[in-house]
Amino acid sequence: MTTLVMTEEETMLADSARGFLDENAPVKQLRNLRDAGKTFDKALWQEMAKMGWAGILVPEDQGGSDMGHAAAGILAREMGKTLVASPFLSSAVIAATALRQVSDSRAQEALSAIASGEVTYALAVDEGPKFSPEKTEMSATRDGNSFRLNGEKTFVVDGALADRLLVLAKTDAGLTLFDLPADRKGITRNQKGMIDSRDAARITFDNVEATGEDVLGNVDQAMKVLQPALEAGQAALAAEMSGVAAGAFGMTVGYLKERKQFGVLIGQFQALQHRAADLWCHTEVTASAVAHAGRMLDEDPENASLAVSLAKARATDTAKRAVIEGVQMHGGIGMTDDFDMGFYMKRARVAAEWLGDYGYHAEKIAKIRGL
Incomplete structure (x- = not known):
């Protein structure tokens, strides 16, 4: 039976990732990269590689940590919370999974290059x-x-x-x-x-x-190699989107605790409390779906398609809810470039389309269930 409770090792991974990212890749770094005309920080990616993140799905014989898809999802979720821009999904997840389907020496060399951060895909x-x-x-x-x-x-x-x-x-x-x-x-x-x-x-x-x-x-x-890679990418992207939702939700709750109207904190308004509580429920259910997808890819990859598509569909919907509610509950400031909520909305929109949108995965779920 698949468990949705993080192991002690996974909890330590999440905690260490959060500490590293809060210090080295807060949301303001994305803003700084954008303003400088850059799309990602190569030095940051090298630091991630040194920490073993680039080799999260690479076998130990090729220099990786081989912690599995659930662990990759944990890293992706933490990255999503601060909108980290990196080739993690493309290289460490999708390419590494594809290369693992092939046993020749060239693929093994490529996996080593990914784990070291030397090559991106x-x-x-x-x-x-x-x-x-x-x-x-x-x-x-x-x-x-x-x-x-x-x-x-x-x-x-x-x-x-x-x-x-x-x-x-x-x-x-x-x-x-x-x-x-x-x-x-x-x-x-x-x-x-x-x-x-x-x-x-x-x-x-x-x-x-x-x-x-x-x-x-x-x-x-191709699909014998590509399908496992696509599902690994979709699961990790769903995890990132759940992190985007969690990051947007955290920012929104923080604002509700600080902003006053008529001398009263707006977080005391019952209508806003209900909306925040509803959003929290959505984020928690989605986090469970994402965890399940990662576990299925690790334990029963041949039958993981349903769990993966469910996670991607739910994460797409939840991230959309989180950023819309975040913008609305921040009022006018939520739509300005000076405030970070807009970055969450943009990331959610792009991620919704990548590797299959809500409709694509909803149709796939229906087919698997024979509907």
């Missing part, structure tokens, strides 16, 4: 306005013993600065996943500033050569 899957890997149209045409990749990928989170790209393309009899250096000839990256001030790119592939060594897994069988 981005996932190039999306092509249209919505997440839909199975509808990939980008072509990988055989050319002797190689392939030629042609097409375009959109909404590649962390794609402008990543060292390597996991690229999904259509081959003769299915889909194939390629692991390519981001500077390979024919790859053009156009950085697209997202509303939450994080890195993303639109990437064009013009007759890009890929050899058999660049194939991750087997030709025409």
Whole structure:
């Protein structure tokens, strides 16, 4: 039976993460990065790697801590509380999980590079306005013993600065996943500033050569490698969104305890108390769903799809509720750039679309349940 209670080791991980992030990556750092025209702090990522976060899903033989998906979710949730901008989800979660599906020496070397913080990855899957890997149209045409990749990928989170790209393309009899250096000839990256001030790119592939060594897994069988990686990313993203909701909720409650109207703290107004209590209930239920998804990925990954989609759908809804209530209960100041609540709203909006929106996961849940 899956337990939703954190172990002593996980509690220590959460506490240490919170202490580190409060000191080194508060929300004001995101503001400073944005104002400086940057999307993430490379020095901070190196510190995270030294703490073992980049290798949270990497086997110990490759230099990782291999603590599992539940632990990765704990880190993601803590990062969400202060809106940390880092390649954690793209590299330490998605890429590491994909690479773990392959047993060759090249994949093992790549895992070591991720764990050390030496190499970062981005996932190039999306092509249209919505997440839909199975509808990939980008072509990988055989050319002797190689392939030629042609097409375009959109909404590649962390794609402008990543060292390597996991690229999904259509081959003769299915889909194939390629692991390519981001500077390979024919790859053009156009950085697209997202509303939450994080890195993303639109990437064009013009007759890009890929050899058999660049194939991750087997030709025409991408989903055997990619599906576990997507579910790991969706679960960790749900955890981050639950952290976004918790961070927004904490900021809102703090404001209710400080702001006065007519000489009375607005936190004493019953209507606002009821709204805050309702939001707290949503955040707690979502936190449980997120914890369950992480446990399922660790204990029964073959049957984790329902738990993962439920966590992503709930986290999307809860984060949206938290930021809307936060803006409204802060009054006019909640809509100004001088106040940090807007950063939470923007992060929640971007995260809602990445790796499948609410509708995508609600439909998936319905199919799994036979509805």
